[in-house]
Each structure stands twice: as structure tokens, then as C-alpha cells.
Amino acid sequence: MSTSDAAATAPRTLRAGRWDRLLGxxxxxxxxxxxxxxxxxxxxxxxxxxxxxVLSFQSNDLVTPATWxxxxxxxxxxxxxxxxxxxxxxxxxxxxxxPIVTVAAxxxxxxxxxxxxxxxxxxxxxxxxxxxxxVATAIMFNWxxxxxxxxxxxxxxxxxxxxxxxxQSPSQALYCIVVMTVWGWLGFAVIIYLAALQGxxxxxxxxxxxxxxxxxxxxxxxxxxxxxxxxxxxxxxxSINALQLFDEIYVTTRxxxxxxTTVVVYYLYQQAFQLFEAGYATAIAYVLFLGILLLTxxxxxxxxxxxxxxx
Amino acid sequence: MSYVAVERADTLxxxxxxxxxxxxxxxxRRRRPSGWHLLLVPVALLMIFPFxxxxxxxASTLAETRVFPPTLPAGFPVTWIQNLVHNYRxxxxxxxxGRWVLNTTIVTFTVVIGNLAFCSLAGYALARLxxxxxxxxxxxxxxxxxxxxxxxMIPVLLICKYLGMVDTLxxxxxxxxxxxxxxxxxxxxxxxxxxxxxxxxxxxxxxxxxxxxxVLLPSMAAxxxxxxxxxxxxxxxxxxWPLIAITSQDNMTLQxxxxxxxxxxxxxxxxxxxxxxxxxxxxxxIFLVAQRWFVQSFASSGVKG
Numbered sequence: 137m138s139t140s141d142a143a144a145t146a147p148r149t150l151r152a153g154r155w156d157r158l159l160g161x162x163x164x165x166x167x168x169x170x171x172x173x174x175x176x177x178x179x180x181x182x183x184x185x186x187x188x189x190v191l192s193f194q195s196n197d198l199v200t201p202a203t204w205x206x207x208x209x210x211x212x213x214x215x216x217x218x219x220x221x222x223x224x225x226x227x228x229x230x231x232x233x234x235p236i237v238t239v240a241a242x243x244x245x246x247x248x249x250x251x252x253x254x255x256x257x258x259x260x261x262x263x264x265x266x267x268x269x270x271v272a273t274a275i276m277f278n279w280x281x282x283x284x285x286x287x288x289x290x291x292x293x294x295x296x297x298x299x300x301x302x303x304q305s306p307s308q309a310l311y312c313i314v315v316m317t318v319w320g321w322l323g324f325a326v327i328i329y330l331a332a333l334q335g336x337x338x339x340x341x342x343x344x345x346x347x348x349x350x351x352x353x354x355x356x357x358x359x360x361x362x363x364x365x366x367x368x369x370x371x372x373x374x375s376i377n378a379l380q381l382f383d384e385i386y387v388t389t390r391x392x393x394x395x396x397t398t399v400v401v402y403y404l405y406q407q408a409f410q411l412f413e414a415g416y417a418t419a420i421a422y423v424l425f426l427g428i429l430l431l432t433x434x435x436x437x438x439x440x441x442x443x444x445x446x447x
Numbered sequence: 448m449s450y451v452a453v454e455r456a457d458t459l460x461x462x463x464x465x466x467x468x469x470x471x472x473x474x475x476r477r478r479r480p481s482g483w484h485l486l487l488v489p490v491a492l493l494m495i496f497p498f499x500x501x502x503x504x505x506a507s508t509l510a511e512t513r514v515f516p517p518t519l520p521a522g523f524p525v526t527w528i529q530n531l532v533h534n535y536r537x538x539x540x541x542x543x544x545g546r547w548v549l550n551t552t553i554v555t556f557t558v559v560i561g562n563l564a565f566c567s568l569a570g571y572a573l574a575r576l577x578x579x580x581x582x583x584x585x586x587x588x589x590x591x592x593x594x595x596x597x598x599x600m601i602p603v604l605l606i607c608k609y610l611g612m613v614d615t616l617x618x619x620x621x622x623x624x625x626x627x628x629x630x631x632x633x634x635x636x637x638x639x640x641x642x643x644x645x646x647x648x649x650x651x652x653x654x655x656x657x658x659x660x661x662v663l664l665p666s667m668a669a670x671x672x673x674x675x676x677x678x679x680x681x682x683x684x685x686x687x688w689p690l691i692a693i694t695s696q697d698n699m700t701l702q703x704x705x706x707x708x709x710x711x712x713x714x715x716x717x718x719x720x721x722x723x724x725x726x727x728x729x730x731x732x733i734f735l736v737a738q739r740w741f742v743q744s745f746a747s748s749g750v751k752g
Binding site: 163286289380417418420424429 | 490584
């Protein structure tokens with residue numbers, strides 16, 4: 137890769153003598169240019185990765201001297217029922233969140249891709265949650281879903297249904313988190329789909345229509361396959377973020393009630409900053425990393441089989 | 448690849464602005480309203496309703512939020528405005544929101560400027576200059592892009608402690624001055640630019656830095672906006688890192704401050720809602736003014752994978 141780059145970059149008219157001098161100066165300039173990046177990413181990106189590997193083999197409370205425990209953290213993790221439960225909750229959350237956002241975003245994007253009256257309003261409404269912070273989102277939904285004075289319960293009662301506990305009910309809290317995060321992420325997914333839809337040539341749809349395809353068939357057979365790459369990207373990106381869910385939980389339920397919303401990263405946070413088990417927490421982080429990596433690779437492999445790429 | 452992405456994003460942005468324009472064209476015919484409104488109206492209402500209820504609650508009295516079922520606050524518009532003023536003043540005096548706005552602005556501004564400058568330099572060098580270890584360096588940067596923050600956060604905290612940055616704004620700025628994301632995005636873009644422009648400038652005697660700053664960067668509004676907007680949003684709304692790096696109230700960011708405000712005001716919804724509105728207004732305003740650029744940035748950073 138680097139040789140072809142070099143060939144493309146090098147001015148072809150230069151003679152050998154100046155060539156050497158240029159190479160020397162280009163090397164210096166190159167390193168000068170990347171030096172701020174090397175410094176920051178080296179110190180706060182690469183060094184911590186190495187350090188955290190060491191940390192995950194230690195018992196370390198961040199205050200007293202650390203002791204080397206080998207694989208003990210990872211072994212304990214395998215037997216920790218709290219960790220297993222947090223993994224299960226994270227999987228349930230991800231399996232709900234990712235498909236709901238993807239399918240809903242596809243429908244909304246297809247609708248927004250037309251020229252309708254009030255389009256600016258629709259677009260702004262759908263996109264506004266994207267710039268709203270996770271903390272603010274959590275506070276708003278906490279109030280909307282307040283069991284005693286919340287508007288949603290008022291609506292349920294008006295419809296003749298019983299009032300619900302929502303975030304305060306162990307059996308509902310996780311699903312409320314799903315609803316809240318779907319609201320927060322829908323706009324992002326719609327933007328990705330809109331960008332992809334606008335890449336679908338109009339002629340293709342027109343050709344399908346001329347060939348007598350119904351609108352649904354044209355969508356199903358022409359448009360949808362062309363959205364494959366965008367869908368694959370979205371599913372991967374949403375999954376990565378779903379597995380790292382934390383902010384909304386911290387602000388609404390703090391992992392409760394009865395640990396019903398203690399997902400992996402929240403469990404990690406508790407271990408690291410409430411129980412001061414930095415070694416154990418880092419081991420959790422590595423298992424999470426492995427999980428994300430594995431899921432991404434699987435999704436890419438499945439994607440390679442089913443996703444159609446135009447050359 | 449990224450060039451395609453940016454180009455697509457451009458059409459998206461343009462459509463976002465002129466989406467309704469064709470309706471005014473001469474070929475407009477009277478048609479029955481499209482069935483798509485049946486989907487879009489409820490969706491839009493669902494998306495907007497939390498904001499509306501947020502603002503209405505911040506215009507209520509405490510007593511009015513302690514009634515079930517909840518109703519609209521009495522006395523529109525005079526009492527509403529009085530309540531609004533009261534609640535916002537309460538929130539503003541009960542917590543150092545002004546200080547938090549200032550902190551967040553300083554952090555966000557510095558991080559955005561740092562990323563624009565340093566990611567441009569690094570992205571350019573990685574795309575164009577031949578230097579020893581370039582490929583290895585690029586691979587290392589790509590690798591750090593994939594590692595989740597949770598893996599590195601404890602060592603990063605320890606390093607910040609070592610450098611005396613814990614519980615200062617420096618802890619929020621320095622580790623984020625350069626992001627692998629920005630470097631990667633700009634490098635891909637530099638790769639799509641024709642080399643001939645640079646060569647002409649170089650033959651005219653411009654230095655590398657001069658070429659980059661005066662010739663290349665001015666034609667890179669779209670990718671620079673993407674890096675700027677994404678780092679701005681990320682920095683403004685970041686929560687987990689400030690949560691562990693900042694402890695004293697005076698050094699908090701808006702999001703962290705707001706979450707600490709929840710703890711002490713969970714029973715006073717009108718004031719809490721007023722505080723929440725205040726923290727969201729700056730970014731929402733910027734978004735409403737520059738919606739096109741936001742959408743384009745999301746699209747072009749998204750399609751990169």
C-alpha cells in the first residue's frame with residue numbers, strides 16, 4: 137500500500153539527488169505533522185490499552201499497591217452470577233433496541249424521502265432528539281413515565297387501563313429504557329437511511345414501474361436490496377452502542393430496581409468506582425470488547441452473504 | 448469511498464433544505480394528500496411530545512405537578528410566563544448553571560479546535576507524506592478507533608491523576624484533543640484530492656504547511672464540518688468520562704451538572720425541567736440554524752464504515 141502511495145505522491149520530474157533530500161525532509165515533516173496525534177493517542181489511547189491488559193491480571197483498588205493475580209479476575213467473572221445476569225440483560229436490550237430502531241427508521245426514511253407538504257417540520261421533529269443529550273433524554277422520560285404524576289399513566293387511566301410502575305417496576309424498567317433509547321436514536325438511523333435512499337437511482341424505480349411492478353414490489357425488489365450496505369452499517373453501529381449502554385441507566389434507574397437494569401457497563405462502573413475493584417472491572421471491559429468484536433465479525437460475515445454491493 | 452459518501456451527503460443536505468420547493472413549481476397539480484402523512488404525523492408527534500411536555504412542566508407550579516391526572520397549568524399566558532421566570536430563576540440560583548455553561552463551552556471549543564488542527568495535520572501526513580513507520584502508525588490509530596472507551600477509562604484516569612489533571616477541565620480537554628475518528632475521516636478525504644493542486648503550489652515555492660493551510664483546507668468545508676460537528680456534539684454531550692474525571696461542582700460540565708441536579712431536585716419537577724431546558728437550548732439552537740450541516744455530517748461520518 138505504501139509503495140503505491142509513494143509512487144502516486146512523488147513528483148515525477150525530480151532527479152535522484154534532490155530525491156534523497158526530499159525524502160529526508162518529507163520524513164521529518166511527516167513526523168512533525170503527526171507528532172500531536174502521536175503524543176495524545178499514544179498517551180491516552182495506546183498506553184492505556186496496554187496498561188489495562190496488565191490491570192485485568194491484577195487485584196487493584198487504585199489506592200493500595202496492586203497484587204498480581206493472573207487469570208483470577210477472568211475466572212471469577214465466569215462464575216459471577218451478577219455478571220451473567222448483566223450480560224443477559226444487555227443481550228435482551230440489544231435484541232430489542234437494534235431491530236426496532238432499524239425497522240422504524242427504514243419506514244420513516246422511506247416516507248421522508250418523498251416530496252410532501254410539511255417536510256421541514258417532519259425532518260426537524262425526527263432529527264431533534266439526535267442532538268439532545270442522553271442525560272436530558274433520561275430526565276424527560278423519567279418525568280413522562282413517573283408512576284404517580286406522569287402523563288403516560290394519566291393516558292393509560294383515561295383509556296381504562298391500570299397505571300404502571302415503569303422505571304420503578306423490576307419487570308418493566310428495561311423495556312422503558314428500550315423505548316427511551318429508541319426515541320433518542322431513531323433520528324440518527326433515519327439520516328443514514330435517507331442518505332442511502334438518495335443514492336438509489338430514480339431510473340431503477342421508474343424501470344420497475346414500467347415493467348408493471350407494484351409500488352410494494354418495486355420497493356421490495358429494487359430499493360430494499362440497495363439499502364443493504366446502509367442496513368449492515370446501522371445494525372453494527374447500533375449494536376456496538378447498545379452493548380455500551382450506560383448514561384440513560386445512570387440517570388434513570390441506577391441499575392435498579394432490584395438490579396433489573398444493571399447492564400454490563402453499569403456493572404463495570406459499579407465494580408470500578410463504587411467497589412473499587414479496578415482489576416475486575418477491566419476484565420469485564422475486555423470481555424465486553426471481545427463480545428463487541430465477535431458480534432461485529434459475525435454481522436460482517438452474515439452481511440457478506442446477504443448484502444448486495446453495487447460496484 | 449469516503450468521497451462517494453460526502454457527495455451523497457451533499458444531495459441529502461440540499462434535499463433537506465429544498466425538499467418542499469418542487470411543490471411550488473408550475474407542474475404542481477392538486478392531488479389528494481399522500482397516505483404517508485398517516486405515518487409521519489404520529490411519528491413526528493411522538494418525537495416532539497417529550498419536548499413539549501418538558502416546556503409545559505417548566506411553566507407549571509410545583510403544586511400543579513403534584514396532581515393526578517396531570518393537567519395543563521392554569522392561567523395561559525400570564526401565569527405561565529410568571530411560572531417560567533420563577534422556575535428558571537430558581538434553577539439558575541440553586542445550581543451554578545452559568546459556570547457549567549462556561550466550562551462546557553471552554554472544553555467543547557478547545558476540543559473542536561484541537562481536532563480540526565491536529566487531525567488535519569495528521570490526516571494529511573498519513574495520506575500524502577512518505578515517512579518511516581507511516582503504515583504502522585495508521586494501523587495503530589485504526590486499532591485504537593475500535594477499542595471501546597470502557598477498556599481504557601481506568602488507565603486514562605490514572606494517567607490523568609499522574610499528570611495532576613483529575614478534577615480539572617484539562618482532564619476533559621487533553622485526552623480528546625486528537626481523535627482517531629477525525630484523523631481517519633480526514634485522511635480518507637485527502638486521499639481523494641488530486642495531487643496536482645499541491646504540486647503546483649509546491650513548485651511555486653509553498654511549504655507543506657502553507658500548501659495544507661492555504662490550498663487544501665479551504666476546499667474542505669464538508670469533511671472539516673463533519674469532524675467539527677461530531678466532536679462538538681460528542682464533547683458537549685459526553686457523560687461517562689466527566690462523571691469519573693470530575694468531582695467538584697465548579698468543574699462540572701453541563702450534562703454532569705444536570706445529572707447531579709437531578710439527585711437534589713427529583714421531587715421538584717418544574718425547576719428540574721427548567722434546568723433541563725436550559726442545558727439543551729444552546730445545542731438545539733445551533734442545530735436548528737445549521738440543520739443541513741448536521742444531517743450531512745451524520746450521513747458522511749456514518750457511511751464511512
